[in-house]
Amino acid sequence: MYITKTELEELAKYFAGRLDHALIHEENGVVVQVDLYKVDVDETKVTIIIEIPDNVVDIDKIEILNVDQKVAITRSVNITKNSNRGLMVEFHHTIMEVDTE
Secondary structure, three states: OOOOHHHHHHHHHHHHHOEEEEEEEEOOOOEEEEEOOEEEEEOOEEEEEEEEOOOOOEEEEEEEEEOOOOEEEEEEEEEEOOOOOOEEEEEEEEOOOOOOO
């Protein structure tokens, strides 16, 4: 028994459609909320892009929240951004079946 490719693609679309915004955690404790710049689904691969605001420099964590305001994705990072340059961060996730037996 397995999940069809078509259903995995539908699950990827559903997952992507529930994503709402990002929280950027700075090393100084400040949390900045930003809209998702782009969410794209290609078959079972979901790509999320966020744009880091110019005033955010030292980042230690990025969270993507869903429409229920729950953390769907979290990534610990150590990014020091030049305040004179823009920065985009991409997340890539693939929806797949995993056999646990």
